[in-house]
Amino acid sequence: MKAQIDPELLEKASEIFVELGLPIEIAINVFLTKAIQAQGFPFPVALEGDSRYTAQEAARISNAEITEAIQHLVEQKLPFSEINNLTQLTYCQTTFGLSFPVLKLAKSSRPEDVRLAVKDAKGRNRYSTSKIAQRDGCSYVICSQWTDRHRPAFVRWQQTFGDSECA
Structure with missing residues (x-):
């Protein structure tokens, strides 16, 4: 089966996802992932007017809440x-x-390994030392460098993966 994407729809959708800060390829992969998880069409994610979170609500989310939500x-x-x-840096940018x-x-997750992992190339801590995500024998430190301009994008991303509330 050869998939056909309507060029007009692709152009319109690309404009929306550029506004959201996502390349269309990632948006399509997210949609497909959610469709598989839902065993059907996933819930919609919208721009302004999405009633689940306003920009003011997103601004109130703390770095600790973001870190806990990512860990979960x-x-x-x-x-x-x-x-x-x-x-991947490019994806996160x-x-x-x-x-x-x-x-x-x-x-x-040993303290000495965590202390090494949380530092950037200049030796500055950029990741949480207290919240470590564990999955299938891997330990991940979680970025702690969230500012107000990042919060709405985090909320949209979080809603995409089925968690509409911070921890």
Whole structure:
């Protein structure tokens, strides 16, 4: 079966996803992942007017709540393809506007390995030392560099993966 995408629909959808900060390829993969999880059409994700969270509500989410939500999603819900995406700088820049990957693999959850993993190339801590996500024998430190401009993108991403509330 050869898939045909309507060029006009693709153009219109691309404009929306550019506004959301997502390349159309990632948006399509997210849709397909959610469709598989839902065994049908997933719930819609909208731009402005999405009644689940306003920009003011998104601005009230703390870094600690974001970190806890990411830990929960990594450990309980995210497909491995999305966990891998969260370790990629380009994906995190495009999706959230971050300057660091959301997740960074640590050698282990031992304190000395975590202390090494949380630092950037200049030796600055960029990841949480207290919240470590564990999944299938892997330990991930979670980015702690969220500012107000990143929060709405985080909320949209979080809603895409089925968690509409922070921890």
